[in-house]
Amino acid sequence: MDFDLMITSLPKLLGATVVTLKLLSASLFFGLMIGLLFAILRLNKNIIINKFAYGYSYLFRGTPLLVQIFIIYFGLGQIEYLRSTFLWVVLKEPYWCAIIAFTLNTGAYTSEILRSAFQTIKPGIIEAGKSLGIPNKIIFYKIQIPIAIRQSLPAYGNEIILMMKGTSLASTVTLMDLTGVAKYIISTTFKPIEVFIVAGGIYLFMTFIIHNFIKYLEKKYSFSQ
Amino acid sequence: MELLAFGKTGWGDELFYATLMTIAVSVTAMFIGFFFALIFTPLKLSKFKSLNLIGNFYTTVIRGVPELLVIYLFFFGGSGAIMYVASIFGYFEYIEINAFITGSMAIGIISGAYSTEVFRGAIQSIDKGQFEAAKVLGINKFTQFYKIILPQMLRLAIPNLSNVWQITLKDTSLISVTGLVEIMRQSYIAAGSTRDPLFFYCFAAILYLMLTYISMKIINRLEIKYSRGY
Numbered sequence: 001m002d003f004d005l006m007i008t009s010l011p012k013l014l015g016a017t018v019v020t021l022k023l024l025s026a027s028l029f030f031g032l033m034i035g036l037l038f039a040i041l042r043l044n045k046n047i048i049i050n051k052f053a054y055g056y057s058y059l060f061r062g063t064p065l066l067v068q069i070f071i072i073y074f075g076l077g078q079i080e081y082l083r084s085t086f087l088w089v090v091l092k093e094p095y096w097c098a099i100i101a102f103t104l105n106t107g108a109y110t111s112e113i114l115r116s117a118f119q120t121i122k123p124g125i126i127e128a129g130k131s132l133g134i135p136n137k138i139i140f141y142k143i144q145i146p147i148a149i150r151q152s153l154p155a156y157g158n159e160i161i162l163m164m165k166g167t168s169l170a171s172t173v174t175l176m177d178l179t180g181v182a183k184y185i186i187s188t189t190f191k192p193i194e195v196f197i198v199a200g201g202i203y204l205f206m207t208f209i210i211h212n213f214i215k216y217l218e219k220k221y222s223f224s225q
Numbered sequence: 226m227e228l229l230a231f232g233k234t235g236w237g238d239e240l241f242y243a244t245l246m247t248i249a250v251s252v253t254a255m256f257i258g259f260f261f262a263l264i265f266t267p268l269k270l271s272k273f274k275s276l277n278l279i280g281n282f283y284t285t286v287i288r289g290v291p292e293l294l295v296i297y298l299f300f301f302g303g304s305g306a307i308m309y310v311a312s313i314f315g316y317f318e319y320i321e322i323n324a325f326i327t328g329s330m331a332i333g334i335i336s337g338a339y340s341t342e343v344f345r346g347a348i349q350s351i352d353k354g355q356f357e358a359a360k361v362l363g364i365n366k367f368t369q370f371y372k373i374i375l376p377q378m379l380r381l382a383i384p385n386l387s388n389v390w391q392i393t394l395k396d397t398s399l400i401s402v403t404g405l406v407e408i409m410r411q412s413y414i415a416a417g418s419t420r421d422p423l424f425f426y427c428f429a430a431i432l433y434l435m436l437t438y439i440s441m442k443i444i445n446r447l448e449i450k451y452s453r454g455y
Contacts, residue, residue: 062437063430064398066409075423168291179293192302200290207289
């Protein structure tokens with residue numbers, strides 16, 4: 001055990017954790033919006049819209065995240081037309097490519113989580129709202145969405161942790177996130193176990209915080225029986 | 226289309242073998258995972274606190290740390306660890322382990338953590354009376370597990386194991402960083418030499434979709450088979 005290496009690599013790894021957290025928060029934020037949008041589309045009665053939303057979630061849940069990042073980072077740059085549009089400003093940066101890939105990926109999983117949450121809402125609750133003369137729009141925003149969010153908290157907590165682990169793939173497109181820096185230190189010092197313990201410890205700490213935060217939210221928003 | 230031709234001109238046969246490699250790694254990793262699950266599930270369910278701790282440590286660490294980091298640990302640390310063990314027995318030559326073995330070990334250990342959780346959940350949802358009845362009949366612990374608990378547990382575990390399989394299948398794409406030529410690595414090579422990454426990565430995505438689709442169909446059949454009589 002090389003404790004000196006563990007201590008000297010800690011500040012570098014903590015610096016890289018900031019990149020990981022930035023990637024995570026950006027992709028979760030955008031992913032939640034996309035997930036909500038597609039969950040609503042999935043509940044639409046129009047079969048074309050419905051199939052489109054299903055196709056999106058099937059495509060992104062059926063392929064590895066690595067393929068998705070590679071298509072966006074290496075693949076899209078190949079299209080000549082894209083290079084001349086303003087989109088290129090975004091797509092030439094590995095940072096934004098990673099965020100786009102993570103957002104689309106977590107959006108697909110989130111849409112499934114939210115859809116099943118919407119479907120488990122008891123029809124009686126919506127009927128009660130209707131019989132009180134509440135407009136459909138307000139039933140949706142004030143009754144269905146809050147209940148669905150509460151229902152989906154445990155599953156969404158898992159998704160956050162999965163996404164946090166997913167951000168490690170950013171290191172494959174030259175981003176120096178926690179895993180990227182860990183790999184760099186391992187390949188220069190050839191001391192994999194020490195670096196793994198420190199980097200893994202940081203990841204575990206983040207998992208622990210997320211897990212407890214979700215537990216706290218679950219308790220806070222639990223139905224009063 | 227000529228890019229996908231079989232033979233020397235296209236990448237069809239290379240990608241075909243790469244797909245077989247992906248399947249081989251996933252299946253091997255899944256079995257290694259079962260092996261780990263069979264060790265760690267009893268530990269997690271054990272009455273002894275210290276054994277519980279070992280089981281929980283395994284599943285928590287593996288499920289809380291990114292797969293890529295675990296793979297790097299095995300990739301860079303694997304041969305070092307083997308060489309260390311060999312040096313105890315007096316063998317000091319350089320040993321290089323095959324990328325297939327390192328890759329399937331790494332993915333297998335990850336998959337094992339998920340399988341352990343699935344098995345634990347399945348065993349806990351079996352009626353307590355089953356355990357008691359076995360005890361009353363004087364069946365020993367080993368037979369009780371293999372003849373009574375395991376068959377019932379499998380039925381409950383199959384839907385969740387199918388999720389573990391999907392995760393394992395998708396995780397194998399990460400071994401491409403170690404240089405094992407599976408779908409992702411082969412697409413990377415093909416994309417590099419033809420300068421057509423968009424086509425090859427999209428094709429890789431289609432291959433993965435195909436694999437997940439086919440495995441879903443097979444698992445659905447298994448599910449029907451094992452839930453006969455319920």
